[in-house]
Amino acid sequence: MMGGPADLVPLAPAVLPDGIAARFVDTGNGLRVHLLEAGAGADRPLLLLLHGFPELAYSWRKIMMPLAAAGYHVVAPDQCGYGRTTGWDGADPANFRMLRLVRDVIGLVSALGHHRAAAVIGHDFGAPVAAWCALLRPDLFPALVLMSAPFAGPPSLAANPAAAAAELDAALAALTPPRKHYQYYYSSPAAAAEMDAPAAGLAAFLRAYYHMKSADWPGNRPTRLATWAAAELARMPRYYIMDREASMPATVAAALPSPAEIAACRWLSEPELAVYAGEFARTGFRGGLQWYHCASFGIGREEMQIFAGRAITAKTLFIAGAADWGVYQAPGSFERMQETACSDFRGAHLIAGAGHWVQQEQPEAVVAILQSFLG
Structure with a gap:
């Protein structure tokens, strides 16, 4: 399956909160990315919000307007394989390897007219994509927020x-x-x-x-x-x-x-x-x-192993729901994220009254934490 017909229209305004708009952007690598945005403007600092599975750009709808009101250009794309983004080939898993997904995000920053993002924020499977963005290009992504999925660092050279x-x-x-x-x-x-x-x-x-x-x-x-x-x-x-x-x-x-x-x-x-x-x-x-x-079969793993032992230098924050098993599902990852994988780790927040869908279940608490972190 390809990413859907090329004549798809953006998500209808009727299903979006006031102030959030939907449109398409060509990232230059074959993807026509469908995104939601608020506070548009290349003169405003960019916040990129990367969703997980089984989610969409729509999953960020509850926190986009408060962040835009704080002065940011807030952008949430449907990532490769999801929603109304087209140009992907679902038959070839190599199209979804990690460094290809990072290329998608870098291309989006450029296509939006920005030279860098103030922060990249990833939830669930969007969290490792955000982490790899910050690991590989700290000049483009000087701040990182991981949600619900800790990042333990690049795979070791011996990983199989x-x-x-x-x-x-x-x-x-x-x-x-x-x-x-x-x-x-x-x-x-x-x-x-x-x-x-x-x-x-x-x-x-x-x-x-x-x-x-x-x-x-x-x-x-x-x-x-x-x-x-x-x-x-x-x-x-x-x-x-x-x-x-x-x-x-x-x-x-x-x-x-x-x-x-x-x-x-x-x-x-x-x-x-x-x-x-x-x-x-x-x-x-x-x-x-x-x-x-x-991830399970190591597609793209060899190119990721080049960075074995390298730590994220961007300032990093972790947010999850207190009722989210995702924090602990990979034993040791929560600790390694804080101790070795991120050299400028600024804290882990486990929010009461939230499970895995933390930015939807407790959006006000998430926004308050993000605003304090971003300054």
Whole structure:
């Protein structure tokens, strides 16, 4: 699947908060990037907001206007493989390797008429992209904010992710009951087909997925994990360490909130959910899943290993929800981020009342932290 028809129009103003506009930008490397922006102007410092999976530029809608009001040109792109950005080829995982994604971001800075960004801010899988932007080009990205996904540094020269993933998969399969890691599942051929056409429908699947990873779901009580041992990882909820034969839609179906819970959800209304469902109904999930394929099987890893041992010198902040297992899902990464991976680390904030979707669940708290950090 390609990134969609070239005649796509920007996201309709009716679904966006007042002051946020949508448009397309050509980054010069084949992508026609669909983005949301507020406070437009090359004379204003640029803030780049990079979403994760399964999300969109739309995921930043609740914090864009307050940041624009503080004087910034705030830009959130649909990243390669997502939304209304076109020009990507979902059949070739090499299009989604990390340094290619960094090139996309650098091209966007230039296309917007800026010489650098005041900060790059990444959430979920957008966090490692933001981290690599700051690692490779601190002149362009002097400040970095990571959300929900700690960055432990570049891979070592001895790293063999494909072998490590296969070894972990075998160990999880030997548990009772047999389990599998969600990233290994996301890297499998079955994942896209199962997620593109869930039995309950796409909107219900996404509602259950977003709910189960939020602070609204009572099963989220994250704690540090000691090691990468299979039994230790299996302490996480099943949306991380899945039952062996289950799909992701089947895994989260049991957590589908009741109509009363949906009506009470202040951070994701039914019209907002409909934006996500409409976009993924058109694109499918394959583009986003290819990011996981690259990570699990080491596509692009050799070029990343060139930077083994190098630390991020940009000033760095970490933000996550206190109910987010993403902070601890990779044992040791939260600590390495603070101790070795970032030489100018300015603090980690775990926000009460938020799970994985921290900038949507607690936008006011996120904005206050960002404004203090950015000065």
